[in-house]
Amino acid sequence: MKKIAIALLFTLFAILLLGNSATIARVDARVHSPLDPALAELLAAQPAGQTRVIVVLKDQLAPRTIGGRDRAERRRLVVQNLRAHSDRTQANVRALLNARSNQGRARGVTPLWVLNAIALTADNAVIAELARLPEVSRIIADATIAAPRPMAQTSAAAEPNINLIDAPALWNLGYRGQGVVVANMDTGADYAHPDLAAQWRGGSNSWYDPYGQHPTTPTDMNGHGTWTMSVMVGRDNGGSSIGVAPDAKWIAVKIFDDSGNATLSGIHLGFQWLLDPDGNSLTADAPDVVNNSWSFNSIGCFLDFEPDLQALIAADITPVFSAGNFGPNSSTSASPGNNPSAFAVGATGNNDAIASFSSRGPTNCGRSTNVTFPAVVAPGVNVRTADLYGLYTYVSGTSFSAPHTTGTLALLLSAFPNLTVAQQENALVSTATDLGSAGSDNTFGAGRINALAAYNALANGNGNNATPTPSVAPTNTPTPLATWTPTRTPTATPLPTQTATPLPTATATPSPTPTSAPNAIFSDGFESGNLSAWSSATTGGGRLSVTANATLNGAFGMQAVITSTTAIYVTDNSPTNEASYHARFYFSPNGITMANGTTHELLVGRSTAGTTLFSVQMRRSSGNYQVRALVRNNSGSNLATNWYTISNASHAIEIAWQASASGSLALWLDGALKQTRNGIANGNHRLDQIRLGAMNLPSGISGTEHFDGFVSTRTTYIGP
Structure with a gap:
């Protein structure tokens, strides 16, 4: 059997914040501190950034002491008691984090009542401040683990398992x-x-x-x-x-x-x-x-x-x-x-x-x-x-x-x-x-x-044997297939030392997967808090960024602050000579100001030579926001879907592009197929690059657009 190892990457670091000073020095291992040594050294190595951590409180409730007359009551009491205990004992910590969040020094604060802890991202000074609170037991890095990659399929006969x-x-x-x-x-x-x-x-x-x-x-x-x-x-x-x-x-x-990544907090x-x-x-x-x-x-x-x-x-x-x-x-x-x-x-x-x-x-x-x-x-x-x-x-x-x-x-x-x-x-x-x-x-x-x-x-x-309830045989009807996405090398993040035993890297314990080439190409939900997952980013001096204010799913999203006609976008170079491509992303106009009849692009697919092969456009028409998709044929002409009105809110936009002698382009909005353009002679084209953001901007446009949850595959519908 082949085994898949998925790495739980970690680095060993130490920190000591001296009073209110910004001076950071190495921790003396003999000094007791709730700050995990691995996290401490990481903070010492990057004094200017923010780090995702989990703060565990000292006052822990023992769930097994919670009673109940039956299963339903026990489940209810466990949840209610854990929540109440968390709310009561975390009050001081939450108040501090609320104040620091308002100062922009902490974000993504997530109570974990299941173990009386709080996950958050904060700067070094805030983490040191948390470490000095008497109710805090330990602070560890919110480590990242990675999911298994596909392996070769075996060909044995079915086992009578x-x-x-x-x-x-x-x-x-x-x-x-x-x-x-x-x-x-x-x-x-x-x-x-x-x-x-x-x-x-x-x-x-x-x-x-x-x-x-x-x-x-x-x-x-x-x-x-x-x-x-x-x-x-x-x-x-x-x-x-x-x-x-x-x-x-x-x-x-x-x-x-x-x-392909999981966090401890997740x-x-x-x-x-x-x-x-x-x-x-x-x-x-x-x-x-x-x-x-x-x-x-x-x-x-x-x-x-x-x-x-x-x-x-x-x-x-x-x-x-x-x-x-x-x-x-x-x-x-x-x-x-x-x-x-x-x-x-x-x-x-x-x-x-x-x-x-x-x-x-x-x-x-x-x-x-x-x-x-x-x-x-x-x-x-x-x-x-x-x-x-x-x-x-x-x-x-x-x-x-x-x-x-x-x-x-x-x-x-x-x-x-x-x-x-x-x-x-x-x-x-x-x-x-x-x-x-x-x-x-x-x-x-x-x-x-x-x-x-x-x-x-x-x-x-x-x-207490129960009388069998009749089972209804399922109807064997065709159903649409779900999708899968890429795995990639995880970002190095620290892992706390918990015991005398060296800490392991993480894995799901799988074996074979499909023999076909991976269907997934690339995805990013911006949950890293930055644009580092993309091949490159044209930010216009910081006008394109990741922020919690732009989230349409999860904790973070990408915002495009439009102040001129200069394009701002992220680029994915993962596609390689592709003849088939699906992409889905979440988008909100967020009240962007545009003159009626003006248009700009949200998504662009390009060849190695820089030719635009397809795109998703948005326009303003009679006071409404509308989107459509365009596709280029072999002769250089662009064919378009109809325009479809969207509200000033989050929408899932998906396109499916196929290059062949009789190619196609399909557009979905919020999971509903709006239109498919078939019979497109575009077999000469191959996709090698994707851009996402605000591009080909008209004069007079201003405001901030929000993007989130980008996923791409080769052949499979993704869905909202």
């Missing part, structure tokens, strides 16, 4: 996961795949993108999240059953953004959202089980997410983790799967042999003594699952053992809806098929999960 764990036996009893909600923390999900579409719970409380790039529609730009989701709940539209609990509903958190926000998806603790919309097929990319102990997992368990939400792909040696466990509150799953093949890559125990992470690791094992070698574009693939890794277990818990909860987290875990451990040496061991854990055996144990005990 669903039969191996005896899931069909529960289907025959009428338990297919109905009435249960599973969640996935991953790269997203292709909600339009025929094997996933019917099971998405739907609504604004069923999808969360902490980076704001896809705020309403489940999207997977990588494939990994679609693969893991399908093992949990996939159906049989591809000719065989691929999911363990095909009638369970799913929701998802896209912890990796479109550029993952915390994901766990926090799972506790209360709609922001109303009085509604019952939290999931029952959450799958986590990701880990740090080297062995070690990292406990930053342990408070989040404790909160989930207190709310009767079971956190299942992949064990990691760091075998075959002993003591190769990785975090967060080796955290005390995680239920870790290793991988076996269809012959019940351990996968060579599966991580082994023991582990003492967060504990005083060694314990057996993993908890159990499940199939994770050459597993057939749904792929992007309505296709199917075979995958290997502990990433796919974990969703077998998550799906099995969905089956058990369908039969026994009142099971606690401890009862669920005990049912799997106590009935697992013993493999390897007798009893629990550090290779197989308790053994390979067995859905029917777990069911029988609960039925003969005190599982």
